[in-house]
Structure formats: structure tokens, C-alpha cells
Amino acid sequence: MKKTISLTVNGVERTAEVEPRLTLLDLVREHFGLTGAKLGCDVQVCGACTLLVNGKPISACSMLAVDADGCEVVTIEGLSEQNKLHPVQEAFVEFGALQCGYCTSGFILTAKALLDETPHPSEQQIRDYLAGNFCRCGCYQEIIQAIKNVGSEA
């Protein structure tokens, strides 16, 4: 019943033997020990489990691991280089764009995908792209400011 899949996770080639029912979120958390992405609503609404698959944000709670066979997956652990944070991470720190941090990896990865697509987004574009990420601490203003700040840099 198990399938062997190979995928790139944060730039590293990985293979895994998985049951088809395993979600991508469980694969990265349980098999690869990358626990930055969190399980929230479990129905693709909240964004806490967001990962980038081939550069695009998806809900890892609802993507099958077997479906990620051959894909390039980026988790929050893959954003910083050595000890240098990604600009979006820096901005989240600078603007205080988090409190409990549960939603943060999802927000940062989604923001990265937006900035890769649209390097200088308008506030409306930021709001539209991130409309499906929920922060129950209510840091939305700071989050938008942080992303705007990164997007305004040359």
C-alpha cells in the first residue's frame, strides 16, 4: 500500500515511504521534523499550515503527501540562509507582526509567494492575497505594514 515519493524540501532531495492517506503537513512535521507549519482549522480556511509547493502557497493539511511527489516544497525552516533571516522575517520582527506566532509561518510563506510574483504590491494586493490567512491575535495592521515595507524596497 505504501508509495515511495521523492521531493525537494528546502532545497534538499528527500525520499519517503508513505501511505496515500498521509497529508503533506504530517509528512513534513512527523517524518522530516519540520514543525514550523501548524495544523489549524484542517479545512483550508485558516492558513496556519501553509507551505509553498512549486513556489505557490497551498494548505498542507489538505494536500496528500503522494500528491507532492516530484515537487519542490518550501517550509518556514527553509527561508533563512545560515543565520540570516529572510527579509519578510526581518520585517515581521521589526514591525512586531506577531504575538503567539501560531499563524506566522503561514503568513510569511504566503507573503513570500506574493512578493516573488509581485515584488512591489499595493496594499490592496497584499490584503487580497492574504485574505485567507487568519491571525486570531489580530496583528493584521502590523503584518500588512511589514509586507508593505519589504515590497517598497528596491
Place this chain on the structure above:
Amino acid sequence: MKNFEYLEPTSIAEACALLKQNGDEAKIFAGGAHLTILMKQGLYQPRALINIKKIAELKGIRCSDAELSIGALVTHRELETSALVRDKFPVLCEAEREVANIRVRHMGTVGGNLASGEPLTDLSQIFIALDGKVKITGPNGERTIPVQELFLDFYTTSLADDEIITEVMIPLLPKKSGIEYLRFSSSSVVDKPAVGVAVRLTLESRNEMIELARVVLGCVGATPVRARRAEEILTGKRLSLDSAVEAGKAASQECDPISDLRGSADYKRAIVGTLVRRAAVKAYERAMRN
């Protein structure tokens, strides 16, 4: 989630054969946006999933002189950002901006959206208003039906157990045509729509009389419905605010909404009336310019 077998055919014929072998115990798996939720909740426990994402023929958006063709595997996001779609049917790009959230739009496919029979959705209303057709392949060949005929009841389509949606075809609009789609979400912007209304109008070539009207109401019944009475009210005359209001009133009586967390049935009927009026005015403006 219960375990299942994961099959990966590389052609439509192979996929149909696998469906036939497994009867109603197998399900086509495309984006998975809808199916994985049902499976995690235990509402659906297939013996096998048939992943069709390796079938190249099901991908891509094309346009001929006569119609736009959208492959079943085209994602919501592809539709939203396609230059071809923006050129021919900008209404689809605008509607897609509001479908669920960016993650679901990256995963979910047009074929899956239709095949789910989900009543709280957007695309089907627009496709029906545009006289769209859906191409279906089964073991005995291909058939093409109007999108309207795909939907039978809540989460129930006319697809047989061994059939696959392969593409949606939308005839290009004649000159002097306009369409508008309006959706209303009663809680947050990323919620499913409480009401979704598409109005498409085509005017006579020599004057501004409405020759053809389509008024399609979604989310307010088991399937999307055409508001035939509202269409009659609009047809054969120029649009006036009065006729738009009257069409809205008629449409609000031509649906069968349920009361739920997104609003009472009466509330949704009132919303239908307003959206039909607004969409008719917008569609008419666009038709005059085209």
C-alpha cells in the same frame, strides 16, 4: 482518513478503465481541494483515488474562432491570471479573485469544482449564463452537455461512475453582449458565497433592445437555476431601471434558498433581487459598449 489505493493513469482512456474496474468505490482526484476534506471528515471513504494530474490532455486553456476551451485540470488561479481568459471573458478572472482563498485557488480545479456538485460555488452560474458546455468522457466515448444539465441535486451530478469531465467549452460572445457576475458573502470575504448571480445580455445589432437574456442564480437551491421569468421580463426591450427591478423581484421568487448560517431564506431572496438588478444594469452597460 481511511487508507486507500492511489492510482495514477496517464491517459483519459486508462482513467476511465480504472473507474469502470472500481465501480463507485473509486473517485477521480484532481486538485483535491474538495475531496480531501470529505475524506478527512469520514464523509467519503473511497477504496481508490485516481489521480488524473498526469494526464496532459486535461490541462491548458485554448481559444478557437468559436469558443474558449478550459481543460478540466485548469486551476482557479490559472483562470484568474490567464491573459487569454482576461481578453475573452474578463468576468471569469474577476469572479475568481473572490473564490475561496489563494491556497484553494492554487489547488482546486475547474473540473473538480463542477464535478463536486457543490451548490455554494461561483463558476457554474457564469458558465451557464454563457451557454457553456461540458465535455465528458466515459468508456463508450465522449458526450457534450450544457453545463446546466450536469447538476441534478445537492452534491449530485449527472456524471456516471465511470465518466470524467475533460473540458468546459464557452462559445465566444456575439457583439453587443455583456455579462456581470455578483456574489455576496454574508460573513467574511473568503467564505463561500451566500448568493451568486450571473446576468448576461445580448442586444439586437441595430438597436439597444435585449435579444437574449440569461439570469442564473447560484447558492439558492440544490443546483444553479435559470430565472426564466426574469429572463422573459428583460427580453425584447431596452433595459430600464424598472425592468431591472422587476426582473430582480421575479428572480427572487424563482429560487429555493435554505435558511442557514449564511442567512435566512427570506434574506437570501432579497439579496437575489438586488444582485439581479445591479448585474442587469452592469451587463447592459457592457453590452452597449461592445
